[in-house]
Amino acid sequence: MxxxxxxxxxxxxxxxxxxxxxxxxxxxxxxxxxxxxxxxxxxxxxxDYDQKIVTGTQVVSAIQGFEGKNVSVLIATSAMKNASVENKVSDGAGVGQAYSTKGSKVPGVYALSSKDSTSGYSMSTSGDTDLDGSKNTAFINYNALLMGTVAGGGEGGTGKGDYVENGGSIYFDNNCFRTTKGFETDSGKVLFNNITGNLSKSGMMEYVSTSARFQSFLIKDDSGTIMGVAFEQINSGK
CATH class of the missing domain: 1.20.5 (Single alpha-helices involved in coiled-coils or other helix-helix interfaces)
Structure with a gap:
């Protein structure tokens, strides 16, 4: 049993x-x-943002959708093109002031035409040429910051001004922007820029109209890993 x-x-x-x-x-x-x-x-x-033309509504949605994630969102409105970030944010447009009240500075990123070039990149649709005849596109870096966009960051920047942090840079290659430096970190944590109030304020240089059109490109590192998205406003009539 x-x-x-x-x-x-x-x-x-x-x-x-x-x-x-x-x-x-x-x-x-x-x-x-x-x-x-x-x-x-x-x-x-x-x-959705790989070599696409999108609206301002989609640009704002991208910032909201990627918020808190390790994804950089770069935006260049028409008002920002054809000059250095330092000149643009210190001319009373409200950008530097918005950041200074938060105890911060504007994280600017410059786009170059190629990896080893010092010439600025600009879309053929932008139609903007600065005083020395070269093309120039400057972005503000939202959400996850690319290395070189905060004080003490990576090399290859534009220097620290009254309003702008050490400027990072990206370059155009094979239908996307590339960065060689990765994200800016502090004690192993990726740093973020969440100061986005001016995006919805008409008259501000950062203002993104819902009806505006932007050309979008992915941002990748040299290995092809996606680091973020860049948006450049397309001038009306282009």
């Missing part, structure tokens, strides 16, 4: 382990499936 009980008990225990193993396998499969779905969503979000 005791032998029968022991055999039955062993069978029950074996069945229990079998059910547990099956459940664990299903759970792991579910986690993998969820992760794959998340990867697809992330890929789709970036695809």
């Amino acid at each position: 005791l032998g029968i009980v022991l055999i039955a008990l062993a069978a029950i225990i074996g069945l229990g382990f079998g059910v547990f193993s099956i459940a664990k396998g299903v759970a792991n499969s579910g986690v993998t499936g969820v992760q794959e779905n998340l990867d697809v969503v992330n890929s789709s979000a970036f695809t």
Whole structure:
């Protein structure tokens, strides 16, 4: 009788382990499936801004959608083009003032025409030429900051002015912008710029009209990893 009980008990225990193993396998499969779905969503979000013309509404949505994530969002409105960031933010347009009240400075990023070039990049649709005949596009860096956009950051910047932090730079290559420096960090944590109030204030240099059109490009590092999105406003009539 005791032998029968022991055999039955062993069978029950074996069945229990079998059910547990099956459940664990299903759970792991579910986690993998969820992760794959998340990867697809992330890929789709970036695809929406890969060499696309978007509206101002979509630009603002990008900032909101990527908020808190390790994704840089660079914006150059028409008012920002054709001059240095330092000149633009210190001319009373309200940009430097908005940051100074927060105890910060404007994180500016310059776009170059190629990796080893010192010439500024500008889309053929921008039509802006500065005094020395070269093209120039300057962005403000929102959300995750690229290295070189805060004081003490990476090399290759434009220097620290009254309003602008050490300027970072990106360059245009193979239908996207690239950065060689990665994100700006402090004690291992990525730094962020969440000062976005002027984006919705008409008359401000940072103002993004809902009906404005922007050319968007992905920002990648040299390995092809997506670091963010850059938006440059397209002049009306272009």
